Amino acid sequence: MTLSFDPDLIACRPAHFIGGERIAATDGLDLKRPSDAVSFAACPIAGPDLVDRAVAAAQSALAASGWGRARPRERTNALHRWADLIERHAVELARLEAVASTRPIAELMAGDIPISAEQIRFFAEFADKEGGDLVPTGDDSLGLIASEPYGVVGAITPWNFPLSMAAWKLGPALAAGNAVVLKPSEMTPFATVRMAELSVEAGLPAGLINVVLGDGPVTGTAITGHPGIAKVSFTGSTGAGSAIMANVARTGVKPMTLELGGKSPQVVFADADLDRTIAAIARSILANAGQACVAGTRLIVEASVAEAVADGIAAAMRSVRPGPTWDAASGYSPIISERQIARIGSLVDATVARGATCRTGGARMDRPGYFFAPTLIEGVDAGSPAVTEEIFGPVLTVEPFRDEEEAYAMADHPTYGLAAGVFTRDLARAVRASRRLQAGTVWVNRYGRSRDHILPTGGFKSSGIGKDLGRDAYRANRREKSVLIGL
DSSP states (O other), X not given: XXXXXXXXXXXXXXXXXXXXXXXXOOOSEEEEOTTTOOEEEEEOOOOHHHHHHHHHHHHHHHHHHOGGGSOHHXXXXXXXXXXXXXXXXXXXXXXXXXXXXXXXXXXXXXXXXXXXXXXXXXXXXXXXXXXXXXXXXXXXXXXXXXXXEOSEEEEEOOSSSHHHHHHHHHHHHHHTTOEXXXXXXXXXXXXXXXXXXXXXXXXXXTTSEEEOOOOIIXXXXXXXXOTTOOEEEXXXXXXXXXXXXXXXXXHOOOOEEEEOOOOOXXXXXXXXXXXXXXXXXXXXXXXXXXXXXXXXXXXXXXXXXXXXXXXXXXXXXXXXXBOOTTOXXXXXXXXXXXXXXXXXXXXXXXXXXXXXXXXXXXXXXXXXXXXXXXXXXXXOOTTOHHHHSOOOSSEEEEEEESSHXXXXXXXXXXXXXXXXXXXXXXXXXXXXXXXHSOSSEEEESSOSOOSOTTSOBXXXXXXXXXXXXXXXXXXXXXXXXXXXXXX
16 A cells, blocks of 8 residues: 555544534635645634533533443553554544645654553553552541542643654543643644544543644643643644743633743763764754754764764755655655744844854755745854754854863753753763753653563753653542541
8 A cells, every 4th residue: 555645635624523413614724734835724713612522521421421430440441442543543633634734754754653552551551550558547547549530631732743642642641530621733633533432432532532623822821721621732842832831820720831932952972873863863953843842953063073973964864855745755844834934034133143154054945835945053152042942943163171060050041941851872971961951851772662561751950840641641530539438
């Protein structure tokens, strides 16, 4: 079977999914395919009334089905059936995703779709393995710490990895016994709605997953401030995360998991395996054209090998194969929108105006769609916009260092602390670096997540609160109650 397809044959019909039913909508934001800038659909904006309806459907589904009170293994089995259906509908989901997003069809089939199914299965297995605790008290009493679901969780996902980010939110919330009201990005909603439909086909109660389409200021605000939403989970920019915190504070108090922006360093010591290091760093900044919160956008490299490392990365950047996301031969992603590609260009230009130079790239590619040339910038300083700002594009800055202490000082960003990488053959140095680097995740002699879903992800500083993935994500979707029984 060939993976390539004609995007004009894919029907992207905007619809909310509430109470197990599609609610069609026609008017909304004009959506353009990132690969060719052709308008193909519109995304409706759900207002407070529709969010009310979604929350009511979630509450009703919980009450009628007893999902949160069911035998834990029943939840596990239902989620496994859902994961099976996601895999069986992989081509359909991948095509819906590829048309609207920056994700190439081949990468969706090899990565995003199976990983989404894996994550749902991973969290499903916590349902009957994580619980409360019996604690020591006096002989005349019995002390328990009981664990229970929150009820309805509000989740908001970004446009860069739409399906896998939805699985991050839905998997732990459902396994823990909650219902979910989910808002996908207004730019990439279609595959997420279809995945929610498959949950009902798999036997999950209708209304357990509700998907409302819309933007952040209207729909997102209505979800995060809704009194029926007991917990909020969000992945996106630091600015949007701050707005969510403010909105929650205005409307009440509730727990939040926020995975936010990053400006992650990759620290390369002279003793590293340079060939493997160059390949890993190039992959990290070229993957999804740098549109990842954990993208390693700051290369901090020992001065004696800086030229060789920069040469190797620049060569890899020049060898990319841009193409539309529906072509299986494409090896380099477009940028999500005209607005975003303009922002990338303006930040690069501002950095160059400050005295930096582009070793390669630095401008939009001359082809249809929103493609920005992979860019390597040298001669930056601590105040350069490409160093201080999360660009969310294929832009890597180079900063040489002389000794280990200087490397750690340069790596420590004043705002962000999401992820970091270190490349060295010295085990003691690797351990020191993992302790010194101010980031929620540190990768050594590699860069990027694996399919080890047990490892949590989340940031320090303004890069977020709480964790996604891992045992932490499941536990974050349950609350604890102290029980003391007099004997």
